[in-house]
Amino acid sequence: MAVEQQERDSHTGYLTTGHEWNGIKELNTPVPRAVYFFLTLAVLYAVGYWILMPAWPLGATYTKGLLGIDQRNVVAESLKAAAADRSVWTRKIETESFAAIQSDPKLMQIVRSTGNTLFGDNCAACHGRDAMGGPGFPNLTASPMLFGDQAEQIFNTIRVGINSPHADTRVSQMPAFGRDKMLPRADVLKAATFVYSLSHKEAKNLDPATVEAGKKIFAANCVSCHGDDAKGNPELGAPNLTDAFWIYGGDLDSIDTTIWGGRQGHMPTWEGRLSELDRKILTLYLLDKRRASP
Structure with a gap:
């Protein structure tokens, strides 16, 4: 009875499975041969790998494989x-x-x-x-x-x-001329204006009298570290004040802040x-x- 009830698709010639969804009938088509072929290859590869390579755990050890490859030894x-x-x-x-x-x-x-x-x-x-x-x-x-x-x-x-705990550390410290009351506020600004002029030759808004006064203050307080030419001293860690390189900023306000409050970097x-x-x-x-x- 079951065979007589099966329906054969008129287009492909395959029997149907009896399943139908919204008018679409499922065909009972055979598995493609390519699937069997690749499944066979996968099984043969797995068996070959088990034989040649370390594969199966055996309690405290494992199968070593005919090739004797050990990734630990390779590493x-x-x-x-x-x-x-x-x-x-x-x-x-x-x-x-x-x-x-x-x-x-x-x-x-x-x-x-x-x-x-x-x-x-x-x-x-x-x-x-x-x-x-x-x-x-x-x-x-x-x-x-x-x-x-x-x-x-x-x-x-x-x-x-630099300024580290090492016994032979490099030592570099910029005094706080303003905060420690070594110079009055007005003199700090004059010195800052002079230092600013050294690396900003093109600046045209500086008062020449202030720059000259700052130069005298610089000569009296700063040359021992930065030198008469203000080009610094590597032995003391004193930077060159005439170039364009500034650690804490080379604008007038930053220079003024440095002279006033001092600096002590750390490395x-x-x-x-x-x-x-x-x-x-x-x-x-x-x-x-x-x-x-x-």
Whole structure:
């Protein structure tokens, strides 16, 4: 009876299943041969993988497979090879001079890659990811370094820090001439006007008498650190006041605030946090960025 009730589709010749949805009847079509083919391939691949590769857990161990491949050993060998490769260039950077390393393109490529990571992890929080600094933090790619731009000077600054707890720390402090009543308010503004004029030669709205009076105040109070020419002193961490680079701002109000309230920047010592190799790489990285800066 069931066979006699089955209906055959007039277009395809396939029997129907007896299911119908809104006038659409379901055909009882066979599974395509391609499906059986790929299922067979999948089964053969799985069986082959189980035989050749580590696959099944067996309590405290597992089936090793005929190929004996162990990913732990693969990773261990990869790490061993990486360490061996690293030891070659780390030894060169540790032993060769800054100049020799800078003249070696392959080493400098490693310095740029490794230094970028070191700088991002340790220095970018203050100096910015691009090392161009911001208010209160110097631009390391262009501005003169307070304690010198030479490789050894930069390396040592990274090592001991500035106003840090290190016994050999660099020390740099701008006195608060106004707040500590070393100069009256009017004299602070005169000195600020003179300092402003040094790096803004084009300024035309400055009173010449105020600038001249500020020059005398500067000579009496500031030259011991910044020099007679106001170009600073790397030994004391006193910045050049005649260029366009300012840590706390070079406009008249910012200069006035600096003279009035003083400044005391801080840079941590990295001797206990970074290895000598890492500090040398950072030094080379900064020198490279300064060389590449327009």
